[in-house]
Amino acid sequence: xxxxxxxxxxxxxxxxxxxxxxxxxxxxxxxxxxxxxxxxxxxxxxxxxxxxxxxxxxxxxxxxxxxxxxxxxxxxxxxxxxxxxxxxxxxxxxxxxxxxxxxxxxxxxxxxxxxxxxxxxxxxxxxxxxxxxxxxxxxxxxxxxxxxxxxxxxxxxxxxxxxxxxxxxxxxxxxxxxxxxxxxxxxxxxxxxxxxxxxxxxxxxxxxxxxxxxxxxxxxxxxxxxxxxxxxxxxxxxxxxxxxxxxxxxxxxxxxxxxxxxxxxxxxxxxxxxx
Amino acid sequence: xxxxxxxxxxxxxxxxxxxxxxxxxxxxxxxxxxxxxxxxxxxxxxxxxxxxxxxxxxxxxxxxxxxxxxxxxxxxxxxxxxxxxxxxxxxxxxxxxxxxxxxxxxxxxxxxxxxxxxxxxxxxxxxxxxxxxxxxxxxxxxxxxxxxxxxxxxxxxxxxxxxxxxxxxxxxxxxxxxxxxxxxxxxxxxxxxxxxxxxxxxxxxxxxxxxxxxxxxxxxxxxxxxxxxxxxxxxxxxxxxxxxxxxxxxxxxxxxxxxxxxxxxxxxxxxxxxxxxxxxxxxxxxxxxxxxxxxxxxxxxxxxxxxxxxxxxxxxxxxxxxxxxxxxxxxxxxxxxxxxxxxxxxxxxxxxxxxxxxxxxxxxxxxxxxxxxxxxxxxxxxxxxxxxxxxxxxxxxxxxxxxxxxxxxxxxxxxxxxxxxxxxxxxxxxxxxxxxxxxxxxxxxxxxxxxxxxxxxxxxxxxxxxxxxxxxxxxxxxxxxxxxxxxxxxxxxxxxxxxxxxxxxxxxxxxxxxxxxxxxxxxxxxxxxxxxxxxxxxxxxxxxxxxxxxxxxxxxx
Numbered sequence: 001x002x003x004x005x006x007x008x009x010x011x012x013x014x015x016x017x018x019x020x021x022x023x024x025x026x027x028x029x030x031x032x033x034x035x036x037x038x039x040x041x042x043x044x045x046x047x048x049x050x051x052x053x054x055x056x057x058x059x060x061x062x063x064x065x066x067x068x069x070x071x072x073x074x075x076x077x078x079x080x081x082x083x084x085x086x087x088x089x090x091x092x093x094x095x096x097x098x099x100x101x102x103x104x105x106x107x108x109x110x111x112x113x114x115x116x117x118x119x120x121x122x123x124x125x126x127x128x129x130x131x132x133x134x135x136x137x138x139x140x141x142x143x144x145x146x147x148x149x150x151x152x153x154x155x156x157x158x159x160x161x162x163x164x165x166x167x168x169x170x171x172x173x174x175x176x177x178x179x180x181x182x183x184x185x186x187x188x189x190x191x192x193x194x195x196x197x198x199x200x201x202x203x204x205x206x207x208x209x210x211x212x213x214x215x216x217x218x219x220x221x222x223x224x225x226x227x228x229x230x231x232x233x234x235x236x237x238x239x240x241x242x243x244x245x246x247x248x249x250x251x252x253x254x255x256x257x258x259x260x261x262x263x264x265x266x267x268x269x270x271x272x273x274x275x
Numbered sequence: 276x277x278x279x280x281x282x283x284x285x286x287x288x289x290x291x292x293x294x295x296x297x298x299x300x301x302x303x304x305x306x307x308x309x310x311x312x313x314x315x316x317x318x319x320x321x322x323x324x325x326x327x328x329x330x331x332x333x334x335x336x337x338x339x340x341x342x343x344x345x346x347x348x349x350x351x352x353x354x355x356x357x358x359x360x361x362x363x364x365x366x367x368x369x370x371x372x373x374x375x376x377x378x379x380x381x382x383x384x385x386x387x388x389x390x391x392x393x394x395x396x397x398x399x400x401x402x403x404x405x406x407x408x409x410x411x412x413x414x415x416x417x418x419x420x421x422x423x424x425x426x427x428x429x430x431x432x433x434x435x436x437x438x439x440x441x442x443x444x445x446x447x448x449x450x451x452x453x454x455x456x457x458x459x460x461x462x463x464x465x466x467x468x469x470x471x472x473x474x475x476x477x478x479x480x481x482x483x484x485x486x487x488x489x490x491x492x493x494x495x496x497x498x499x500x501x502x503x504x505x506x507x508x509x510x511x512x513x514x515x516x517x518x519x520x521x522x523x524x525x526x527x528x529x530x531x532x533x534x535x536x537x538x539x540x541x542x543x544x545x546x547x548x549x550x551x552x553x554x555x556x557x558x559x560x561x562x563x564x565x566x567x568x569x570x571x572x573x574x575x576x577x578x579x580x581x582x583x584x585x586x587x588x589x590x591x592x593x594x595x596x597x598x599x600x601x602x603x604x605x606x607x608x609x610x611x612x613x614x615x616x617x618x619x620x621x622x623x624x625x626x627x628x629x630x631x632x633x634x635x636x637x638x639x640x641x642x643x644x645x646x647x648x649x650x651x652x653x654x655x656x657x658x659x660x661x662x663x664x665x666x667x668x669x670x671x672x673x674x675x676x677x678x679x680x681x682x683x684x685x686x687x688x689x690x691x692x693x694x695x696x697x698x699x700x701x702x703x704x705x706x707x708x709x710x711x712x713x714x715x716x717x718x719x720x721x722x723x724x725x726x727x728x729x730x731x732x733x734x735x736x737x738x739x740x741x742x743x744x745x746x747x748x749x750x751x752x753x754x755x756x757x758x759x760x761x762x763x764x765x766x767x768x769x770x771x772x773x774x775x776x777x778x779x780x781x782x783x784x785x786x787x788x789x790x791x792x793x794x795x796x797x798x799x800x801x802x803x804x805x806x807x808x809x810x811x812x813x814x815x816x817x818x819x820x821x822x823x824x825x826x827x828x829x830x831x832x
Contacts (some may be wrong), residue, residue, distance in 0.1 A: 079421070081420075081421065111390070111391050111428065112391075112427055112428070113427065113428070114428065115419045115420065115421065115428045116393060116394065116419055116428075118394075118395075122418075122419075125418050126418065126420070129418065129420075129433060129435075132435055133374045133375070136374050136375055136435070137374050141435070187374075196308075196423075196424060196425075196426050197421075197423070197426065199373075199374075199423065200373065201373050201374075
């Protein structure tokens, strides 16, 4: 792997979003708590970084009614099982400025929209199952199944503790290709607000041997997409549509090894920014 | 062996399942989602043995589980909650996963109020045999996830093992046009209480179900005095087969499938009565009594009377004396599909007081459980401690060693013993040694490190004995075979066969040192002389009862 490409991996890993957590007004019991400001990694999951926020804000809520914590942005419940960066690209990148202002709830958990998350094991289980699915797509499951449990645990702990150097030596194996063939399929999911997630089988190479690029993927998955009316965000960036998808999968995937692509309405007067 | 379906094949099988469902009004529906299809079904079931919704709702809000709350609130009546049946609505969806090229089962379960059951509540619904097998895999076996089409939370039986399961199904299938979705759903559906009618199979094959649970009796040999010995073969629908003779209640064969479905006999034994059972010194496969394990100096006192037993093991009595239950010809009958062995032990037989009437029942369930239930009554106060002494080797009885066997014994406590194997009366957790088996341990690697050099021959003190409490788990990765043991007894002897020396076992196999292992449910050794150990005394108005289960399964992945 070239040095520049490694620098890209590092920079993706270190992407941050400034978030402000405010307790829902409806749930404040007596004294109103101060908001909490955190720089949250794009690559992680909210439950992993909100444990202390939860303890702090729960202290201001009626004990009798205090249940599992959940978050919303402008009325939209946030699915914790999407990486933070995906949630921000999808909902937060709407031009209301920073920090990203989220509302914290401890009551009326919307169980028909959000997965329950009672502890870190749930997040780990979800994360590993997505990694496993990605490897099935890329290598028929052979790499992940060939690893020891210790390696799975190191990947997970690297993510939890935000340690690039713990995560990537293991993840590198999942990004490996033999000389003769690349990934069998590209693990990707395409998100649009209020529409089902799109996930299909897509090969990195055309039958004529030509490398597929991001534009080919979008045309395949969203044949009716009008590029002038939508903005395509990957890791918070508008990536050139000519970029080969195999390279994107190796470098711009989230830690779960999926390309999470957000197709959103562009803001008027939008200037492309990176976080 | 893995097996994958194309989307087209899978959707054809969905449509086939739908047409069969329509034929006998089983309620499946087919839904379209863009270019995809999926099956769905709603079922209302009355379920017992689950906490009521109100109990869980209250516990949930307080962030405690119901059991914890019940411990602190005297007004909470656990038994009442457990006995209240609940009417639950199950939604099942069957989708095709392009990533794994297999069908996937999703479900949600609702309280009458329309609220969702949580994962913990759903786990309480999973039938016990699946829970015990998957406990270690709990977080990856059944999880809440986002429904790929509906975008809502659903519980999913994880698809990563389905490919292998379909491989087994397709290999075993005799028909060339099997609907693998029906076969797969019949296998995995029961985990979440989805049970396909046998009608689906019948429509497909037009044959009667060929595998039935059976028990058959054949003559096996004769005692020196001319009495006949019979062998009983118990076989279940999964082709698990146990053969038991009424001489000593011995398990002579136990054929268990490996992960490819191949059957292998995994208990040590002799070819016939005259080839070894008549002179056996190693208790191969036998029922043991009156008192399993050792009694110091063959002496104990009961109600002020001292009894002297035959000394047959160094300075002590072992396994009931010179002619214990392992060397007796038991009465035998078939009741339903169970083998019932009976034996009346005379007052002062081998020195033990009281005439004791013993009944031992062997049953083989369709969940691959070998269940041994013991009962005994006495005419005078006496001590009793019964067990079964099969030597297992999950690689096959003739394997010759225990390589590849990994054992876990959840209790941390064992009872240390002196140089004659008599307990000192203490309890030890063997922390940081090979005697702490709470973590999975490769048996053959640990043997050399067990103090005294004989390998394992230790009584483990089970903390909460009960038929649902796992006493031991042994797995053998090369074959994929798994043995779980459950018992109501307070102790379990784990013995790795150091003293075995049998030149000609079954089929000419040689059984030497460390070629098989035993998991013997028991009272503790020398309990009659250790008042603080669980009591082995029974009196004329009491009944001795024990149930022990050996459960066989295979590893996945």
